[in-house]
Amino acid sequence: MARSAAVRRVDDTRQQVLDAVLALFAERGYFATSIQDISRESAVSVGSIYHHFGDKEGIARALYQALSDRMSSRISWISARHASVHDQCRGIVETLFEMTEREPLVMDFMLYAKHKDFLPEEKPICSSRPFELMRTIVAAGMESGEIRRMDVMVASTSLFGGPIRMIVARLDAVLQVPLSRHLDEVWECAWRSVAAR
Amino acid sequence: MARSAAVRRVDDTRQQVLDAVLALFAERGYFATSIQDISRESAVSVGSIYHHFGDKEGIARALYQALSDRMSSRISWISARHASVHDQCRGIVETLFEMTEREPLVMDFMLYAKHKDFLPEEKPICSSRPFELMRTIVAAGMESGEIRRMDVMVASTSLFGGPIRMIVARLDAVLQVPLSRHLDEVWECAWRSVAAR
DNA sequence: GTCTATATCATGATAGAC
DNA sequence: GTCTATCATGATATAGAC
Numbered sequence: 001m002a003r004s005a006a007v008r009r010v011d012d013t014r015q016q017v018l019d020a021v022l023a024l025f026a027e028r029g030y031f032a033t034s035i036q037d038i039s040r041e042s043a044v045s046v047g048s049i050y051h052h053f054g055d056k057e058g059i060a061r062a063l064y065q066a067l068s069d070r071m072s073s074r075i076s077w078i079s080a081r082h083a084s085v086h087d088q089c090r091g092i093v094e095t096l097f098e099m100t101e102r103e104p105l106v107m108d109f110m111l112y113a114k115h116k117d118f119l120p121e122e123k124p125i126c127s128s129r130p131f132e133l134m135r136t137i138v139a140a141g142m143e144s145g146e147i148r149r150m151d152v153m154v155a156s157t158s159l160f161g162g163p164i165r166m167i168v169a170r171l172d173a174v175l176q177v178p179l180s181r182h183l184d185e186v187w188e189c190a191w192r193s194v195a196a197r
Numbered sequence: 198m199a200r201s202a203a204v205r206r207v208d209d210t211r212q213q214v215l216d217a218v219l220a221l222f223a224e225r226g227y228f229a230t231s232i233q234d235i236s237r238e239s240a241v242s243v244g245s246i247y248h249h250f251g252d253k254e255g256i257a258r259a260l261y262q263a264l265s266d267r268m269s270s271r272i273s274w275i276s277a278r279h280a281s282v283h284d285q286c287r288g289i290v291e292t293l294f295e296m297t298e299r300e301p302l303v304m305d306f307m308l309y310a311k312h313k314d315f316l317p318e319e320k321p322i323c324s325s326r327p328f329e330l331m332r333t334i335v336a337a338g339m340e341s342g343e344i345r346r347m348d349v350m351v352a353s354t355s356l357f358g359g360p361i362r363m364i365v366a367r368l369d370a371v372l373q374v375p376l377s378r379h380l381d382e383v384w385e386c387a388w389r390s391v392a393a394r
Numbered sequence: 395g396t397c398t399a400t401a402t403c404a405t406g407a408t409a410g411a412c
Numbered sequence: 413g414t415c416t417a418t419c420a421t422g423a424t425a426t427a428g429a430c
Contacts, residue, residue, distance in 0.1 A: 028314075029311070029313070029314035029315075030228075030314075031228035031314065032314070112311065113311060114226070114309065114310060114311045114314075116226070116369075117225075117226035117227075117228070117229070117311075118226075124369035124370075124371055125369075126362075126365065126366050126369060126371050127369075127371055150382050150386075151379060151382060153363070153366060153371075153372060153379075154359075154363065154379055154382045154383055154386065155386070157359045157360075157362035157363050157366065157383075158359035158383065158386035158387065158390070159359075160362070161358035161359035161360070161361060161362035161363075162351075162354045162355035162356075162358035162359065162390065163354075163358070164358060164362065165323075165354035165357070165358035165361065166350070166351065166354050166358075168323065169323050169350065169354065172313075172321035172322075172323060172324070173321075174321055174323050174324055174350075175350060182348060182350075182351050185347050185348060185351045186351055186354075186355065189347075189351065189352070189355035189390040189391055190355065190390065192389050192390050193355070193359065193386040193387065193389050193390035194386055
């Protein structure tokens with residue numbers, strides 16, 4: 001069923017705000033970003049912003065939800081495209097690296113922001129859907145014999161912890177070259193840490 | 198040279214404030230903590246706080262400095278106590294796990310807080326002294342042949358990235374059991390990721 | 395649904411006595 | 413060095429016209 005033009009417009013307004021806050025939160029952080037800033041950067045009035053999101057926290061919640069959904073669907077898509085758990089996990093790391101280069105703001109907000117400071121009710125990031133998906137895949141790898149039998153949380157943090165630290169280093173500009181240049185080496189280390197063979 | 202009683206007292210006042218802000222920052226975050234809160238919890242007046250720290254950011258800077266120094270000296274101490282790089286790194290992970298259980302607030306502030314949001318001038322955490330020390334040790338491991346030759350940053354993030362993610366999971370209460378219960382398994386994975394043999 | 399103008403309030407920081 | 417009282421600013425959120 002096609003959405004009406006009115007609904008389209010509403011979504012556009014919301015999206016304008018979300019695009020603006022992503023940039024602002026990444027640049028200055030949640031608390032240093034005022035509603036005025038958001039209004040100016042998004043070209044949406046303060047009144048409209050409150051109409052759509054209720055309060056400032058509501059904006060952050062909506063952004064978190066949207067980006068979390070986006071990451072989840074990418075991970076699911078990658079997972080479905082590969083047969084072995086090894087290839088699935090490598091594909092996830094590769095995608096995370098690519099996202100970091102192409103949409104650093106998204107990764108900054110998802111992997112680096114301390115959501116608990118401004119979204120106290122939200123589940124911690126490592127309990128969120130994308131991370132749950134990763135753990136599910138890791139668990140499947142133990143079933144199939146590709147990954148050594150151990151605590152699933154330990155295996156997941158071991159497999160993805162290194163790559164995530166590399167992403168953080170890149171976001172901090174500590175790492176000066178594109179992540180892709182280190183992909184093979186990072187993945188080699190990550191997989192060795194849990195591989196069965 | 199012995200410090201005078203006056204200096205002792207000054208240090209005590211400063212320490213009272215630092216103890217209070219550590220707890221407050223960990224609980225609510227930097228921005229949700231007001232100077233009034235700090236004054237009340239530390240039992241030090243607002244005027245004295247400003248006298249000693251200049252401004253709110255100065256408090257955070259002092260705390261960061263103090264805890265960073267503490268972590269650095271512990272790491273150096275551990276490093277000096279062990280002969281092989283393998284044992285040094287394992288000792289560091291063990292100590293980080295113990296610190297997380299015994300002083301979760303310290304680890305929360307050091308490994309989890311997003312300092313850039315409130316200390317924009319400070320170097321990113323992964324360029325800080327403790328992390329530099331870890332990289333130095335890893336580099337030494339490559340020299341000695343214990344660790345495979347590769348980019349030092351990649352090796353460091355691979356070795357310590359998993360353990361750090363476990364610490365974050367524990368701080369988020371996602372992990373319900375003490376980290377010590379997973380130490381062997383976590384270390385096994387971490388070391389495999391970079392070990393030469 | 396969108397906008398401008400405004401109310402309300404809390405905060406960081408200071409002044410100045412002791 | 414320490415304290416209390418106060419200021420000035422800028423924030424979130426709302427009211428109400430269109």
